[in-house]
Amino acid sequence: MTHGNAPAAVPRSTLVVTAHAGDFVWRAGGAIALAASRGEKVTIACLTFGERGESAKAWREGRKLDEIKAIRRAEAEEAAATLGAEVRFFDAGDYPLLATPSLTDRLVEVYRATQPDVVLTHPVEDPYNGDHPAANRMALEARVLAQAVGYPGEGEIIGAPPVFYFEPHQPEMSGFRPEVLLDITEVWETKREAMECLAAQRHLWDYYTDLAVRRGVQLRRNAGPNLGLPHKTMAEAFMRPYPQIAKELA
């Protein structure tokens, strides 16, 4: 299978910036597993464990904050390993996650260390969860700062990696349009396995399976009949905040 650009000498690098421990699995697990399956490096910058806002089951079970953070950390590590990615935890505290200069600076370090070819993060809007827009702002700002020769810090400056926004839980309310539909059929079982690592959010397993089916139907409709895609194509949707660069419209 070819993937557009000429192959690079070093493995391509993907950086995923997420607010909470589960986000990368539900929203981009297929993209991560696909990249990893091609031998590419995937690094997840996980800003919080989602300990307050996305761990209701554990709170109802009477668990304490530190215990919940440990549970979510272990789940996310297992999910990341299943997908073939490395996860780095910032433990910045959720609900609310605050965009701060020091946290952004730590992200700049990750950008420069990983030299991403692709960046995945949350969309700009999410009226249901302020942590997601906060992660978006820091992900975009750190990308810009990491490009600047004059911004202090370790490592080489980065290029201009394209950014893809992954799908929020309430896409219509978050101004999300499925501009890119990624075929994740070949890694679907891996994504499902990673979702099942997240026992604290078991209620989402089937929801995100159904979403992948629906996006897959839309992918097939947009691809047309000539590609011979399987009847049950699974897909993830993304938006692009920056223009796509091309020499040929295709």
Ligand SMILES: [Zn+2]
């Ligand atoms: Zn989240």
